[in-house]
Amino acid sequence: MTDYALLLIGTVLVNNFVLVQFLGLCPFMGVSSRTETAIGMSFATTFVMTLASLLSYLVTTYILVPLDLEYLTTMSFILVIAVVVQFTEMVVHKTSSSLYRLLGIFLPLITTNCAVLGVALLNLRLQHNFFESIIYGFGAAVGFSLVLIMFSAMREKLANADVPTPFKGAAIAMITAGLMSLAFMGFAGLVKI
Amino acid sequence: MNILIAILVLGAISALFGALLGYASIRFHVEGDPIVEQLDALLPQTQCGQCGYPGCKPYAEAVANGEAINKCAPGGEDTIKKIADLLGVDVQPIDENHEQDDSSQSNRPKVAFIIEEDCIGCTKCIQACPVDAILGAAKQMHTILIDECTGCDLCVAPCPVDCIEMRPTAETIQNWQWDLNKIAVKQVD
Amino acid sequence: MESIIERINQGKFWHFHGGIHPPEQKAITSGKPIKHLPLPKQLILPLQQHIGRQGDLLVEVGDKVLKGQALTQSSNPMAVPVHAPTSGTITAIKKSVIAHPSGLSELCLFIDVDGEDTWKKREICQDFSKLSHQDIIKKIADAGIAGMGGAGFPTHIKVNTKPDINFLIINAAECEPYITADDLLIGEQSEAIVDGIKILDQLLNPAFILIGIEGNKPRAIKALQQATQHNDKIKVCVLPTKYPSGGEKQLIKILTGKEVNSGTLPIDLGIVVQNIATCFAISDAVINDIPLIRRVVTLTGRALSKPQNLWVLLGTQVSYLLNQTGFFREVSETKSTPNSPPPNPPVIMGGPLMGFSILNEQVPIVKTSNCILAPSKIEMPSAFDNYSNEVECIRCGQCADVCPSQLLPQELQWSAKAKDHQQLIELNLFDCIDCGACAYVCPSQIPLVQYYRVAKAEIRQQQQLDIKAEKAKARFEARKLRLEQEKTARKEKHDKAAAARKAVMNKKSADGGTASSAVAAALARVKAKKAAKSKNTELPVASGEGQSDNDQTETSPVKAAIARAKAKRLAQEKSAEAPVASNENQKNVVDDTKARIAAAVAKAKAKKAQVNKSSIEQTELSTATKQENMNESVQNTTTEAEEKKARIVLAVAKAKAKAKLKRMDKAQQASTTNNEEST
């Protein structure tokens, strides 16, 4: 049990996908201009990442490995992720059309979010078992969401700041992300994995 | 043989997922596109047609179908920003062809004004007005319902005797914008 | 409720969040009695001195008026009349600078004072307890009483309310620094004030009457306690001194512990708040039949050599008051740099925290002016700065600590600078009471209140525009529907005509041109004509529908004009030719007469049109302002069923717009009355 808790903390804070492993930067920059959108994106990504890591574990363990088809891993993972994203998109469209509009292109782009594929592949490489895979996927998503939401709140304030013209917009957002990354290095060594 | 298995497996997985998605698309089917209504609500409803569409609603429909968002001159930057927010696209500067000439120093909204001595009662402006804000009949002098006028400019061109002008509305204590600097300037003179 | 009274009896009160303790400076004027001034030479009376609408004029230039004579009247309940403060002659009715921060001009009556101060006929009422509610309310309304604390809400509306009132709160807090007008009024007129309160008691019949007064006015408190000692219902509540405890909402919170919900009025809690000076005006009006024509104004500040409270007639110009109290313009020292003019001294109407600086000395005193403050540079340096000392906000949060509405001023200014209206509304900008506490404490010296005011004005304007857009949309849709219907109607007509023609043709070809066919053809033609005619008559003249049908007639003025022009040109040509070609005289004469006849005919035609036009135009204009008429005319063109549909569409749109307008009005009303602040 402690192991799982540590794994979760480790994934959320110490090896944060965005700020430490630098995965999933595209949506991190893209949908962080408003908190509302960021929260929506967080939920969608959490759902996708957890489900994708679970499904990809199942696909690997019960289909690819027994059939000796490991070389199809990436391909099948992409398939899995694409399906989960498509599914999520439909659900979001049905349940909240305003969120669907706000997320816009970024919702289908979760498919190409490297964090999602990263989770699936890292699960494989770190030889996580079924529960560990789920926790790892969930933790990565929670870490992503945490950082994304905090970042969006900061950016909302930054939107009105007197930033020098050349640094307006994405530039200052990148600098902010860099400073956040600095801060997250404080968690280094917190959990030894 | 291996290849065959691989193809079969991938095919099976794909078929499974495809079926799942197919079911989902029926289960979570969404009717219609409410975006037009939302867009329409953002537009200033002057019905001026400066965007090249016969009114605000048609333009909203066009935008929803991919028309450029920067063609609404009366709405200006503000409206463009709101539309961009709604659609999640970048803000564009207002289209030059649709820009309003802001040569007059006053930023107060304008309404049409009929110079009554000159009006010959031709009703041409009445036909042009998109919101029925001009009152009058053939051979009768026309008048503007100031409260209803959207300042769209459409009645100016058709007038054969050029008796319609766009005039800024008067500043009153009700609509005063707390511009203290302006007073200070006025007072130094 | 008993527990509230219990607490009050024990001298315990609630607290509101925040508040500040600026230097009081009340001692400048509190020691001296209220002085009566000689009559000024001229009075300027703005027609509107309160929130609501201005009344219709009852007088004209040149009229002699008597003291206390009503000068305006209106059937609109939100309008209160103004009265002549003394006898004299109306010399002008024109726009003049009024007491408003904008320094804009509004319609004012100019009265030349004759110095005789002749009263109109008055009916003094000895025993007001015999008067009916309606009589009292009428007296209050006719006396032109509007809240004298700040916002100037018509009093007769406030007191004409549903029966179960828990608390009548009399606001005597006067929390703004410098102002002592209420303080001295209470000290000198406590009996009359208590009479006024009794009148209100009779009207409203509240469970309790609480007089809220700050502890820094010992003499006024004593006078009130003496005057109310035989009345158990009235409780004099001595409050700790803190700005802005005189704000309506804040006072309610202090005295009763209740909060007025945002967007609602105190009356919803069963509470009515009246200013103490208003109570005096009520007693004056009901008992002595003196309309609201004078008030106590505090003339104070270190730039005055004789600061004092004065009885001032409404309409007195500030210059007169400043002269009476020895205003001296401070000589600006070395400060005047070449690019900035020497700073003019500020003169503030109202207190230092919520008052506004006036544009020039012509500004008249109105019903809501309680103080004229002329500070010296030493006591109020920030009022003299002609540049802003504003630096960036460091989010120290001191503003949030003092905000009596518990807003977040620092976030508000951040959003106000970014013009993020959505966010401003979410941060409850409209609960701001403009008290100025945040700007008073701001170490970055940001004019926070100014930012909020601008933002509020912008948001209000935006809301107006939204309503207008909604209306425009409805009208546009209605117009589209109408045009559509006209089009189908025309098409139908054409089809019918075509069918008839076809039928005739068919018959003709079949019968080989018999007489009956000719008759049928004629009949058909008549029918078609009739249809066209009825269509025409159906079209009213009001708005320009069916112009295409009327094209023929419409163009006649143009034709006339063209004819006239032609005739003119002909005549000109003629006169130019005349001396040269004498042999053509004969012919020319013929031409001349022809042209002259044509011109005359054209002129006559034009004249006829003119007369016609103007007569119809008059009937037109009277109805023009009513949108309903417009709609009716629109509906006339449609057939029964469609008419119904269009009417429904229109009605829905109208109702929507109206509802929104109403909501806005209400909110605005609420916010303005809440801003009423007794000081």
Add this chain to the structure above:
Amino acid sequence: MAFWIASSPHNHNQAETSALMRLVIYAVIPGICAQWYFFGWGNIIHIFLAITTALFCEFIVLSLRNKKNIRKQLFDGSAILTAILLGICLPAIAPWWISIIGAIFAIVIVKQLYGGLGNNPFNPAMAAYVMLLISFPLQMTSWQPPLALMTIDLDLANTLSVIFTDFTKEGYSVEQLRTSVDGFTMATPLDTLKTDIGLGLTVFESMEKSIFGENFALGWEWVNFAFLIGGVVLIAKKAIAWQTPLSFLLSLFICSFIAYSISPDSSASTMFHWLTGGCMLGAFFILTDPVSGATSTKGRLLVGALAGLLVYLIRTFGGYPDGIAFAVLLCNMAAPLIDQYTRPRTYGHQSKKIQGKAK
């Protein structure tokens, strides 16, 4: 006669931001004095270097941006305060370029790129410190022992020499300087304790070492105490909000108390946590930075508590001996979000529902 038009309120309490900053600078002086007394001239030299660099950078940026009234902005005290805080945090015998790079980073990138005073989301001094710690771990951890434990006399001239040339006048290196009387290379008490616990020693055994002095940490305890006094003065003068330091110290106290009562052998005492490292400095001078912190009362309490927890976690489990700087940055990150969800209830608004960004 026309009058001057101004917006109400016409009166002002005449407070100024620069006065506020000056007060904070005065309040930090006792701490600097204590530092000087126990650790020598090093920090004062670094403070001086950092101030010069900071003012220079600020001037350059403001000129480049064509700001009006540069003089006023330059001396509003904010840049000087940032430089002082950075100088205090640095190891006394770190090389000169450390404070210069730190000051440049703090002023140019963390402060001015965001638009200058009032706009920066991160505390400039702490961001610079973290940047230095990550980029130059060796220099940033070369702490000297308190003067009392040093074998070499570290006077002003020697300190200058070490900072600018890496060697004393006599030719001792930084490494040699760091060797104490009993022959060990010294680290901060927090560092020592962490290493010892890692080696399996109990807290009591570790605390025997000379660096801990008689109470908690030789020198450090007095430095912290001096900062505490300065902070209390600031709170009394209402220059800083009391909520953040209080909740921070309480949170740190509670965390360490729980750990201490569970296993006293492997956890330092609560007082040790309070009086070592940059605890008091962080509590009263850095976390209270209003620009990058939360603004509402509840928000401040929350930020303080979060910082306390983070400091404890990083000190006890993390890879760095002291976590103040990281905790501050992490709290800066969370502050806007916390602000959004801790807005106070406005007068006349009944429900205390969270006023998020719901449209």
